[in-house]
């Protein structure tokens with residue numbers, strides 16, 4: 001038998017770190033998560049401040065540029081984004097090729113990947129400038145693509161963007177306006193959606209951001225990088241958890257509501273069929289996720305305005321949280337609600353259909369993906385990311 005250790009060059013120390021629990025893959029100045037304290041900052045600004053004082057596009061600009069824009073810079077950036085909200089007519093032909101019941105995340109991966117074919121890069125631009133322009137284009141087109149895929153799924157004609165509206169209001173307009181009646185995006189829904197976007201915009205080296213950075217390290221087209229990020233985000237252990245969390249609450253409601261909580265907790269603790277409390281726990285936060293705290297607060301604040309108060313799932317979620325946080329199983333493992341626990345309830349109140357929850361997450365995270373990817377491309381140290389492995393297969397066989 002071959003001594004496997006002899007296959008590795010002696011001068012390289014190889015670390016084995018499944019799930020990258022202890023491995024920093026890069027240096028980054030974009031955002032910081034203090035998991036013990038339960039704090040999150042974007043470019044040094046606490047998330048609570050940003051949710052209170054900024055809108056999503058200003059937050060995106062802060063993430064991309066590194067500094068808080070002044071009013072003139074923010075207005076210029078808004079105009080630039082608005083300039084690119086339309087998508088090529090042929091993208092809608094592509095959309096027509098999908099099944100109407102396809103999951104929006106599957107459609108999104110396809111359409112975003114295809115943008116590379118509709119918007120070829122300018123070979124006279126540097127790689128960095130190509131990615132900077134693609135950031136604007138992608139932020140602008142993401143709401144259009146998501147709304148298109150929703151309206152396709154319900155058989156409604158596609159709405160053009162309305163550039164007189166804010167980013168969040170325009171998305172609601174593209175989603176819900178019908179030619180037969182006047183539609184004005186409700187102010188409370190616009191406010192709630194904008195805050196959801198800010199809270200989901202960035203979260204350092206999570207799985208989808210690492211995917212995007214890895215693709216960029218290979219020199220991939222910016223739209224392809226984002227398509228890969230969307231694919232990764234769709235997983236239920238990552239961004240897909242917001243949809244799964246709401247479905248868990250719906251199942252709980254069907255099973256008897258608050259009365260059914262003890263049985264769910266019992267099954268989770270017994271690890272029956274691998275059942276987990278979706279929307280609980282986080283790789284980095286070992287304290288309350290600050291985003292979940294803000295979302296829970298918005299739910300309370302907008303109880304009447306967007307109708308969260310009428311939703312029995314909100315009361316159910318509050319009770320589930322109360323019971324879990326008094327239970328030793330969750331306390332000992334530092335399992336607190338994460339961003340996905342309350343975001344579904346809020347999105348539902350705004351009228352967003354459940355299968356679109358993760359697409360909204362992707363719309364927001366586009367800002368963080370580009371900030372991180374462009375930081376890497378501008379770092380002056382563009383190296384192909386290529387993890388090693390510990391080989392456990394057969395030694396060389398005798399032929």
Ligand code: ACO
Nearest residue numbers: 237238239241268276277278279280281282283333338340
């Ligand atoms: N419910 C019940 N038990 C849990 C949960 C949960 N949600 N999360 C972790 N645990 C338990 C595990 O069973 C394990 O118990 P053990 O020590 O007895 O074996 C212990 O806590 C540690 O769990 P790990 O899976 O090792 O923790 P990790 O940090 O790898 O997991 C993760 C993080 C994947 C988010 C996990 O908490 C989870 O599955 N949560 C539910 C899904 C979810 O909400 N995902 C969204 C994350 S936020 C985001 O991506 C935007």
